Amino acid sequence: xxxxxxxxxxxxxxxxxxxxxxxxxxxxxxxxxxxxxxxxxxxxxxxxxxxxxxxxxxxxxxxxxxxxxxxxxxxxxxxxxxxxxxxxxxxxxxxxxxxxxxxxxxxxxxxxxxxxxxxxxxxxxxxxxxxxxxxxxxxxxxxxxxxxxxxxxxxxxxxxxxxxxxxxxxxxxxxxxxxxxxxxxxxxxxxxxxxxxxxxxxxxxxxxxxxxxxxxxxxxxxxxxxxxxxxxxxxxxxxxxxxxxxxxxxxxxxxxxxxxxxxxxxxxxxxxxx
Numbered sequence: 001x002x003x004x005x006x007x008x009x010x011x012x013x014x015x016x017x018x019x020x021x022x023x024x025x026x027x028x029x030x031x032x033x034x035x036x037x038x039x040x041x042x043x044x045x046x047x048x049x050x051x052x053x054x055x056x057x058x059x060x061x062x063x064x065x066x067x068x069x070x071x072x073x074x075x076x077x078x079x080x081x082x083x084x085x086x087x088x089x090x091x092x093x094x095x096x097x098x099x100x101x102x103x104x105x106x107x108x109x110x111x112x113x114x115x116x117x118x119x120x121x122x123x124x125x126x127x128x129x130x131x132x133x134x135x136x137x138x139x140x141x142x143x144x145x146x147x148x149x150x151x152x153x154x155x156x157x158x159x160x161x162x163x164x165x166x167x168x169x170x171x172x173x174x175x176x177x178x179x180x181x182x183x184x185x186x187x188x189x190x191x192x193x194x195x196x197x198x199x200x201x202x203x204x205x206x207x208x209x210x211x212x213x214x215x216x217x218x219x220x221x222x223x224x225x226x227x228x229x230x231x232x233x234x235x236x237x238x239x240x241x242x243x244x245x246x247x248x249x250x251x252x253x254x255x256x257x258x259x260x261x262x263x264x265x266x267x268x269x270x271x272x273x274x
Contacts, residue, residue, distance in 0.1 A: 003134060012132035012139035014248070019262040023254065024247045026269045028122060028144050031245045034165050035120035035146040038158075045103025047096070047124045053106055054095040056226045068096040068126045068139075096126035101242040104147040109227040113238055116150030118158065122247075135252035136211055142247040148240060149229060152220070155241035159216045162243040166206055166214055173272035175257060177206045182215070209256070213249040217242050 002015040016024060032042070048070060054060070060067055071092035073084055097103075100123040107119070122144040129137050148158035163179075170177045182205045202219070205212035223229070224237035231238055251265065258264035 010132040011134045012129075014135060014138060016248075016251075019266070020251060020255075023251050023262060023266045023269060024142065026266060027245070027247050027250050028142070030169070030269065030273055031144045031146070032120060032122070034162065035118065038118060038146075038161065040118040040120040040146060043103065043107055043119055043121050045100070045107070045121050045123050048094045049097060049102065049106070051093055051095045054097060054102065057102060057105075057223070059095065059098070063098070066098050066127045066129070068128050070094045070096060097123070098125055098127045100125060100143040100145040100244065101147050104145070104149070104242075105223040105227045105229065105240065108149060108229045108238075110229070112230050112232040113150055114232050116148070116154035118146065118148055120144070120146045135248045135255075138248060141249070144245045144247060146243040148242070149224070149238045150231065152239040155218060155239045158243070159218060159241050163204075163216055166216075166243075169272040170206070170208075172274065173254070173268040175208060175253065175268070177208055177213075180205050180207050180212075182212070208253045211249060211253060212246070213253055214243070214245045217244070 002017075003011040003013070036042070051060075051069060069092035071094065072090050073088055074090050075084065075088035077088075079088075100121055103121055103123060104119050108117075122142060124140055125143045126140050127138075129139065131137065132139055146158070146162060148155045167177065167179075182203045203215060203217045206214040219240045219242070221237040221239050223240045229238040229240075230236065254265035254268055255262055258268065
């Protein structure tokens, strides 16, 4: 692995070597395979969106400290000390997403669902973390997600199904996980859904050695409302849930588990698939 230093001097980015890349690809094949086996259709999303699209999801209201944006440069000269000055830039009209699932809701925006729907996608995510720690916490990383849209019952069946798959896979791979209730970044603190979440957690993370490497998330009809996705039979806004896998984070904990032996980590993934 080649570490690239971020703007704060920390190891914020990484180029994976061929063996590490093979492990990440094997992990992604595994999680994608679960989705396809469950009937999910795969879609492809861009690595950035208009700010106006991400704004619908309160990204810049709830977690502005994580947000990264992009825009064209006006200057013809070189950056100074590794940076372009604000005066060198035009307005930042594109946002870099911190979660992959946004693409699924924007894909279905304004649509009518004839039936419960399952989609999967993988994308680059970007987070301006308080600190970066190599593969465990990067400024840019890959996230595979499985997204359920439809009735509330469908979203909960999806959560249950993939919670079991994650636990079974981790056990077979020799990886101990702790399932921990966490806060939901999609709901504003004074929202009624936030109160509901405090009474009945809607986000659970799977931790290994204190690091979240996967999560299951219930959004109720938050995204259905924001993207006007409706159920054809009832006309009500769709409910959604998602299952997320941070691929480099899985690589990090598997390699650590095997004292830095990438080949042993790869073998553990393969055992998990048996």
